[in-house]
Amino acid sequence: MSTTATVVAPPEPQYEYYFRDGTTDNKREILTGDKAVPTFEEVPVVDIENIFSNDFDERLQAAKEVAEVCKTVGFMYIKNHGVSQDLIDEVFDMSRKYHAQPLEVKKEQDVYQSPTLRGYEIHYTKTPTGEAVKKGSFLYSYDPDNDPQVPKLTPEQRELCIGIHNQWPEKWPEFRATMLKYQAELLKLSRALLRTFALGLGADENYFDPIVTAPFVSIILQHYAPRDPQAEDLDGLGAHSDFETFTILNQDMIGGLEILNKNGIYIPAKPIRGTFVVNVGDFLQRISNDQFVSTVHRVRNSSGVNRYSIPFFFSFNMDVAVPVMPACTSEDNPAKYEPRNLHEYTAERRRLKMETHKKGIHDALG
Ligand SMILES: O=C(O)CCC(=O)C(=O)O
Numbered sequence: 316m317s318t319t320a321t322v323v324a325p326p327e328p329q330y331e332y333y334f335r336d337g338t339t340d341n342k343r344e345i346l347t348g349d350k351a352v353p354t355f356e357e358v359p360v361v362d363i364e365n366i367f368s369n370d371f372d373e374r375l376q377a378a379k380e381v382a383e384v385c386k387t388v389g390f391m392y393i394k395n396h397g398v399s400q401d402l403i404d405e406v407f408d409m410s411r412k413y414h415a416q417p418l419e420v421k422k423e424q425d426v427y428q429s430p431t432l433r434g435y436e437i438h439y440t441k442t443p444t445g446e447a448v449k450k451g452s453f454l455y456s457y458d459p460d461n462d463p464q465v466p467k468l469t470p471e472q473r474e475l476c477i478g479i480h481n482q483w484p485e486k487w488p489e490f491r492a493t494m495l496k497y498q499a500e501l502l503k504l505s506r507a508l509l510r511t512f513a514l515g516l517g518a519d520e521n522y523f524d525p526i527v528t529a530p531f532v533s534i535i536l537q538h539y540a541p542r543d544p545q546a547e548d549l550d551g552l553g554a555h556s557d558f559e560t561f562t563i564l565n566q567d568m569i570g571g572l573e574i575l576n577k578n579g580i581y582i583p584a585k586p587i588r589g590t591f592v593v594n595v596g597d598f599l600q601r602i603s604n605d606q607f608v609s610t611v612h613r614v615r616n617s618s619g620v621n622r623y624s625i626p627f628f629f630s631f632n633m634d635v636a637v638p639v640m641p642a643c644t645s646e647d648n649p650a651k652y653e654p655r656n657l658h659e660y661t662a663e664r665r666r667l668k669m670e671t672h673k674k675g676i677h678d679a680l681g
């Protein structure tokens with residue numbers, strides 16, 4: 316009696332696809348079993364109280380801890396960040412109230428009527444029976460007139476601040492006032508975090524100060540509609556990396572944010588009250604010469620209820636071509652990238668967004 320050996324073909328590799336730099340075809344292989352590599356399985360919590368310390372050694376120690384996480388995970392929860400919980404709760408209450416308005420009222424701030432695409436936008440997804448709302452977003456950006464540290468700008472520099480074209484609900488002045496108060500608080504925190512990143516990357520802690528006097532900042536009040544857990548496309552926001560320098564994300568207690576690890580596995584960033592989630596964006600990865608990692612993430616709201624979040628995206632002054640940091644290069648490790656000007660880059664991204672909008676694809680543009 317003869318036996319025939321069955322040759323088992325190795326399984327086809329499986330990939331996770333994501334959006335980066337205006338393109339949708341980036342992918343990462345899902346690695347399991349022997350192929351799996353060491354990577355994070357949870358998002359770390361970092362106590363950042365000491366970034367505000369008067370003692371340099373304490374600030375340096377905190378910066379080292381933050382930098383380590385930025386190199387390995389690219390995402391962290393920060394606690395003891397100094398922003399009042401009352402203000403955070405007030406901003407969420409207003410966001411809920413904003414999104415609860417009838418669509419035609421929100422459409423008074425339609426993004427596509429603003430030259431820099433600031434305002435309200437709604438995203439739909441196809442279902443077997445038609446269309447469902449997946450997400451609504453109210454987006455506003457840095458306007459130099461609202462910075463507590465008012466910058467001195469030429470008319471040309473002012474024109475580059477895309478937030479001068481923000482659209483606000485006319486009959487609701489408290490909404491604008493609260494959102495600007497929140498922006499002012501987060502501007503303070505961002506400038507402190509950026510000093511921490513500089514220090515952690517081996518530069519002088521004031522290295523970036525001159526180029527964040529009128530920074531590119533965008534804030535989005537996100538509203539993720541509840542989705543049917545059986546739906547084919549569950550993404551409220553598809554897999555992407557953020558293109559800015561870094562993001563300070565404020566999420567409610569519903570959950571749904573997931574972070575892609577090196578094995579192509581999504582790790583949930585479960586809400587932790589009193590914390591923000593901070594993540595490295597593409598721009599910071601670039602100028603750190605790839606020392607910090609801009610990690611892919613997505614949002615799925617299968618909770619059955621509305622989810623609200625508020626990402627705050629932070630970058631440099633628009634008119635500066637930002638080079639790779641000299642502290643991140645050496646003779647053996649020269650700069651991998653040319654200096655990049657944020658105005659040119661974001662103008663191109665807005666052009667792409669217009670294009671992808673026409674094709675019905677969502678570009679995670681801050
Ligand atoms: O809503 C969230 O939790 C994340 C939002 C996000 O990743 C983005 O807007 O880029």
Ligand SMILES: [Fe+2]
Pocket residue numbers: 555556557612679
């Ligand atoms: Fe994001």
